[in-house]
Amino acid sequence: MRTKTVLIIAAPFLAALLSLFLGAYGISPLQVLSALRDGLAGVDSPETAIILDIRLPRIVLAGLAGLALATSGATLQAVLRNPLVDPFILGISSGAAFGCALTIGFAPFIPLQAAAFLGGGLAVLVACLIARTGDGGMSRLSLVLSGVIVSAFFSAMVSLIKFFVEPMKLQSIVFWLMGSFSLAEWSQARSAGIGILLGCVPVLLLRWRLNVISMGDEEARAMGINVSRKRVVFIAAATLAATSAVAVSGIIGWVGLMVPHLVRMLAGPDHRRLIPLTMAGGATFMILADTVARNLTDFDIPVGIITAVAGAPFFVYLMKRNGKECWGR
Amino acid sequence: MIRVEGLSFRHHHAPRAVVEDVSFTVDNGRIAVLLGPNGSGKTTLFKCIAGLWKSCGGTVRLDGRETDGLSFRERALLLALVPQDHTPPFPYTALETVLMGRAPHVGLYASPSARDVDKARAALETVGVGHLADRPYTRVSGGERQLILIARALAQESPILLLDEPTSHLDFRNQHAVLSWVRRVAGDKGLTVLMTLHDPNLAAHFAHQVVLLKEGCVIADGIPEQVLNEGSLEQLYGVGIGTVADAGRRLFYPRSA
Numbered sequence: 053m054r055t056k057t058v059l060i061i062a063a064p065f066l067a068a069l070l071s072l073f074l075g076a077y078g079i080s081p082l083q084v085l086s087a088l089r090d091g092l093a094g095v096d097s098p099e100t101a102i103i104l105d106i107r108l109p110r111i112v113l114a115g116l117a118g119l120a121l122a123t124s125g126a127t128l129q130a131v132l133r134n135p136l137v138d139p140f141i142l143g144i145s146s147g148a149a150f151g152c153a154l155t156i157g158f159a160p161f162i163p164l165q166a167a168a169f170l171g172g173g174l175a176v177l178v179a180c181l182i183a184r185t186g187d188g189g190m191s192r193l194s195l196v197l198s199g200v201i202v203s204a205f206f207s208a209m210v211s212l213i214k215f216f217v218e219p220m221k222l223q224s225i226v227f228w229l230m231g232s233f234s235l236a237e238w239s240q241a242r243s244a245g246i247g248i249l250l251g252c253v254p255v256l257l258l259r260w261r262l263n264v265i266s267m268g269d270e271e272a273r274a275m276g277i278n279v280s281r282k283r284v285v286f287i288a289a290a291t292l293a294a295t296s297a298v299a300v301s302g303i304i305g306w307v308g309l310m311v312p313h314l315v316r317m318l319a320g321p322d323h324r325r326l327i328p329l330t331m332a333g334g335a336t337f338m339i340l341a342d343t344v345a346r347n348l349t350d351f352d353i354p355v356g357i358i359t360a361v362a363g364a365p366f367f368v369y370l371m372k373r374n375g376k377e378c379w380g381r
Numbered sequence: 382m383i384r385v386e387g388l389s390f391r392h393h394h395a396p397r398a399v400v401e402d403v404s405f406t407v408d409n410g411r412i413a414v415l416l417g418p419n420g421s422g423k424t425t426l427f428k429c430i431a432g433l434w435k436s437c438g439g440t441v442r443l444d445g446r447e448t449d450g451l452s453f454r455e456r457a458l459l460l461a462l463v464p465q466d467h468t469p470p471f472p473y474t475a476l477e478t479v480l481m482g483r484a485p486h487v488g489l490y491a492s493p494s495a496r497d498v499d500k501a502r503a504a505l506e507t508v509g510v511g512h513l514a515d516r517p518y519t520r521v522s523g524g525e526r527q528l529i530l531i532a533r534a535l536a537q538e539s540p541i542l543l544l545d546e547p548t549s550h551l552d553f554r555n556q557h558a559v560l561s562w563v564r565r566v567a568g569d570k571g572l573t574v575l576m577t578l579h580d581p582n583l584a585a586h587f588a589h590q591v592v593l594l595k596e597g598c599v600i601a602d603g604i605p606e607q608v609l610n611e612g613s614l615e616q617l618y619g620v621g622i623g624t625v626a627d628a629g630r631r632l633f634y635p636r637s638a
Contacts, residue, residue: 133470260492264481266471270433271464275537276457276485321471324492 056318057329064119064335068111071343076350077102110236113244114342114355115335117233117297118307120248122334124294125308126315126326127255130262131286132195138308139172139294142195143202145305147175148298150206150213153225157217164299165243172295175202176287231304231356233342240300247296251289255327258285262323304338304356306363311337383407383430383541383575387439390425399425400597402439407590409540412567412574414584417594418618423577426594427545430575432456443541457485460541461534466526466550472517475529479504482536504532507569508562524555528562535566542567544576548583556580560587581633585609593617609633 151171429437621636
């Protein structure tokens with residue numbers, strides 16, 4: 053168990069190092085190392101610029117986005133007691149995409165991060181309001197269903213924006229929506245990093261509570277947890293993390309659903325381990341996926357396509373192999 | 382001690398109250414059993430006492446403290462609930478499950494300490510399932526799962542224990558095994574216990590006190606020898622009841638069936 057844990061925690065750093073050596077512009081491993089040294093010493097060279105200003109921010113951004121989406125997925129799965137939800141299914145991603153598309157198309161003065169959070173927050177709020185029953189409770193199933201409804205609605209709104217927006221902006225919306233880190237810069241990593249940190253740190257601190265809450269509202273209350281309040285905190289944190297990622301990368305599916313399951317199979321469902329390991333796993337997965345995306349062909353394939361192509365069959369395999377075990381039933 | 386006074390509950394727009402003006406007291410260290418047919422309001426009464434449902438009329442005092450206005454944490458320190466058998470969404474180990482009972486003792490941003498883990502292990506040992514600590518809670522038998530849930534309630538270290546139909550999914554042997562553990566642990570730790578059961582024979586054997594609930598009202602309350610007889614059970618369940626006596630115990634059976 054301990055070696056497994058160490059390996060998972062070390063994985064994103066190893067993946068990042070590997071990714072640093074690979075790229076469209078041929079640089080030998082030795083040159084990469086000397087460029088890193090030059091960069092630290094403040095010497096400018098084309099290699100240093102490629103490594104430090106193109107590859108490294110992209111790797112950091114991919115890692116942050118993967119961490120955020122996976123953490124968000126694990127949190128939502130626990131709080132809603134449903135192994136099949138993630139930011140995408142609940143409509144958070146679509147809501148964030150709507151906010152961003154609106155901003156790119158018509159209101160470029162609004163920061164993307166804020167637009168994404170408002171859109172994603174609106175989506176999850178509406179989903180919760182639809183799912184609310186008369187006595188103030190909220191059934192698991194109806195919340196997922198209303199998430200699907202909200203998701204479909206916001207996807208339609210994005211299509212509407214695409215229809216009305218001018219061609220140049222349409223192109224950037226379409227490309228952004230496909231999910232890509234190809235335009236990564238340090239400034240993006242910084243702006244996304246703040247939101248992701250603000251979303252993930254509370255989850256990390258409160259993570260043991262997720263165990264208790266996942267047993268169901270009444271049981272958790274009987275064990276002294278104020279479920280309604282905690283749920284708001286957790287959902288808000290998960291929304292902030294996910295929308296911060298969507299704002300810089302577009303919609304990237306599968307990570308939020310798949311990584312928590314994968315980690316659960318390796319390390320068990322206890323959120324004291326699951327949350328930190330999911331963070332590491334999400335970052336690793338996204339870094340590797342993005343490395344494939346930019347090295348597989350001469351083109352920079354949107355990473356969202358890679359995660360879906362890799363994720364769907366992999367998930368089927370996992371489900372067939374021991375889905376019963378990881379879903380508890 | 383549990384003291385319930387004038388407890389009533391009515392669903393929104395429902396014409397009739399589910400529970401109407403229920404009052405009873407369970408003294409410290411006693412095991413009380415709530416008997417009643419399906420739909421008699423047992424579950425409702427339980428949820429009101431446990432504070433899971435708001436807007437229950439009347440008062441509930443736990444160890445002398447009125448429960449209105451208590452936070453969930455304060456209430457959890459007074460009362461632990463063993464739910465009916467259920468399937469959790471994730472296959473936590475027995476130890477992880479029992480550890481959850483430490484929630485009211487663990488600080489807001491903290492995780493359980495080594496001491497909490499020790500207490501959880503001790504709770505598992507107390508009900509004789511220490512060997513299951515690392516087994517997934519989803520892959521043990523129904524009787525073992527019930528004992529793990531009882532261990533979780535013990536880890537909560539509350540003086541009052543509520544058990545909601547602890548025998549409903551258990552076979553004949555396990556029904557007696559689980560209730561024997563409840564009786565032994567409650568005696569050792571001086572817990573006040575209130576549980577719902579469906580079998581008057583189990584109630585007669587394990588309870589110090591029996592409360593009969595019919596259509597939301599208490600129709601009898603007292604020690605089993607007084608409360609449980611053919612007449613009261615016929616009134617409660619609406620079927621003819623016969624009795625056989627053997628080895629100093631009375632056994633009830635439905636006569637019509």
